[in-house]
Amino acid sequence: MDLLVGQLFTGLSTGSILLLAALGLSLTYGQMGVINMAHGEFIMAGCYTAYVTQQVVGDAGVSLLIALPTGFLVGGAMGLILETLLIRHLYHRPLDTLLVTFGVGLVLQQVARDVFGAPAVNVTVPQFLRGGVDLLGTAVPKTRLFILALAIAAVAAVTLVLRFTPAGRRIRAVVGNRDLAETAGISSRAVDAGTFFIGSGLAGVAGVALTLIGATSPTTGQSYLVDAFLVVVAGGMGRIKGAVVAAIALGTFQAVFETYSTASLAKVGVFVVIVVFLQLRPQGLFTLRTRSLA
C-alpha cells in the first residue's frame, strides 16, 4: 500500500513534467492553432543551454539558476525566428506547417549532433537537489520536487500574464476573434510573434529543468513531443486550466496503471483512455467559447 501512496506522488510528479513540456505548446498550438513539431527541439535547445551554461559557469547550482532564464530566451528566440521566417507564411495551412516544422525539427537535431556530438552529454545535478526526501515512507527525489515547484510557478506566471497584462489581454483577444481584435487596433501579427516567443521560451525552460532527470542528447525533445500534444488535446485547445488537469490526470493514470502492469503497457493504456475520452468529448476537457468564425 505504501507503494500506491508513493505512486500518487509519482503521478503528480509525472504530471508536472508533462505539464512543463506541454505548457508552451498549449500557447502555440492551443491558442494559435500552429502544429509546431519542432517544439521538442526547443526543449532540446533548453537542455543544451543548461549544458553550455554549466560548462561556462562551473557551479551546478548557480548555472541552473542562470540557465532557467537563459533557456527561456534561447527557446523564445528560436521560436521567434521560426515564426517570422516560416510559420507566419503558413497560417491556415496546418498540414504545411506540420511538415515544415517537422523538417525544421530534424535540421535542429542534426545541428545539435554536429555541434555537441551524438552521445548524450552530462548535466550535473546541483548538490542541493541530489538524493531524496522521505514522504509517507517513500523516497521522493528532490529533483522531482523542484520540477513540480517550477511547473506550478510557470503556470502561475502564464496565467498572470494572460489575465492581467495588456499583452496578455491582446493575446486573448486575438484568440477569441482575430478580425474583431484587428478592428480594435491590435496588431495580430505582433501578437502572434509574441505568443510564439513565450510558448517557445517555456519549452526552453522545460528543457533546462528536464536535464535534472533525463538525458541531454539530440533526440531528447522527441521523447516529450507526443506526450505534450496529448496533454494539450485532452485538456482542450486554448485552455491552460485544461492542460493542468489533463497533465496531472494522465500522469496519475500512467503511474497507477504502471504499478499493476508494465511501463509500455501503461503507455498503451493511456492512449486507449485518451482515444475513448476524445470519442466522448472531442473538444477536450475544457472548451474555449469564442465568437470567432474561423
Next chain:
Amino acid sequence: MPQRFKFRARDVARTFTASAAVTALALTAACGSRAGEETAAAESCVDTSGDTVKVGALNSLSGTMSISETTVRDAIYLAVEEINAAGGVQGKQIEIVAEDGASEPTVFAEKAEKLIREDCVAAVFGGWTSASRKAMLPVFEDNDSLLYYPVQYEGLEASENIFYTGATTNQQIIPALDYLAETGVKSLYLVGSDYVFPRTANAIINAYAADKGIEIVGEDYAQLGSVEFSTIVNQVNASGADAVFNTLNGDSNVAFFREYANVGLTAEEMPVMSVSIAEEEVGGIGVENIEGQLAAWNYYQTVESPENTTFVEAFKAEYGAERVTSDPMEAAYNSVYLWAATVEKAESFAVEDLQAAADGVSFASPEGTVVIDGDNHHVTKTARIGQISADGLLYTVWESEGPIEPDPFLEGYDWAADLKVTE
C-alpha cells in the same frame, strides 16, 4: 546441424524483411538470373587477379545509430591499415569500399546488395542492430557472400554466410548471471527496453533463475526512448531485490540511473548489472550517478594484455587521445584480422573455401585469443564483468576461466531446453 539453423534463421529473417527480400529477388530477376530458386546465386564477380582486393565497410554514418557505428568503422579502417602495412592478405593490399547504412535496415540490405554485385567485394564488415543484420542476412545468403558482424546480440541464429565476432548470450548474459549468483544474489529485478533483445535476454534469465533457485521479483519493460522511470524505480526499490539486471538501451539509461541514484539506491545495496553500457554511455549518464555499478562485456579499454596496449595506442594515435575503445570496436577490429587469417589459411578469397577453412582460425586479439567455430560461425570469447569507476572507465572485476565456446542456441544448457523465444 548448421543446415537446420540456417533454415530457421532464414525463416525468421524473411518475415522481418519481406521488403528487402523482394528487392533482392527483383534485382536478381532484373539481372537475368533465375529468380526464386535457391540456386539463383549469381556467379561471384570478385576479381582477385590484380594486386588489390576489395572489401566492404557497411556502417551507419548518418541517423540515430551513427554515434555507435562510426566508432566501429574507425576500428575496421585501423585493422585494414595495419594489415596493409604488414604486406596485405595473400600479398594483396586491401581496399575498402565504404557505404552508409543510414540506421535503416532496408538501406543496409540495399547497400549490401550493391557492395556484393556492383563493387564485387570479397567480404563485408559491419552492421549493428539486430534489425540491420536480419535485413542483410537474405542478401548474403542469396548472393552467397560473406558478412562479418561485430556486435553482441541475442543469439539463436547461425548463417553460413555470416561470421559473428561479438558475443552470443552464453558469452555475456549467462556469465553475468553466474557472477551475480556467485556473489550471493538470490533475487533479481529485470528492467529492459521493449524490443527483441531485452525480451529474449529476459526469457533466458527467467529460465536460468528457475533452474538455479533465483527469484525473479519483477520484470518491467519501458518503451525504447522512454524517459519516465519514477514508477519502475519505486517498484525496484520496494521489491527488495538483491540486484537489478538492466537491458535498457539508449537515453533511457540516463533517466533510469539518475532516478535510481536520486531515490537513494546505491551499487552497494542493490547493484545494477547492465549489458549495453560501455565507456561511451557512462559520460552521458554522469559518472556520479553510476559509479560502482556493473556491466557485462568481453572487452574493456582497461583490459591488461600486450595486444590491447598495442591496439589502444594505435587507435589513439590514429584518431586522437581523447577517444576510447569499446567492445564492439574491438570485435570489429578482430573481424578483419579473422577474415585475413582465414584467407591466408584457405589461400583463396572464394566464399566456399573460406567457409571450409574457417574452423579453428584464431587471432591473438586485445580481449585474448579468439577462435572461429566452423559449425556456428561464432567465435570463442572471454566474458568479463566490469565495474564503472570514477574516471568513467570500466575495470574488470571478474573474468571467465579462459574463452567460452559459442553456443548461440544454448544447446549445452539443460535449463534452456524449453526456451521458445524464436517463435
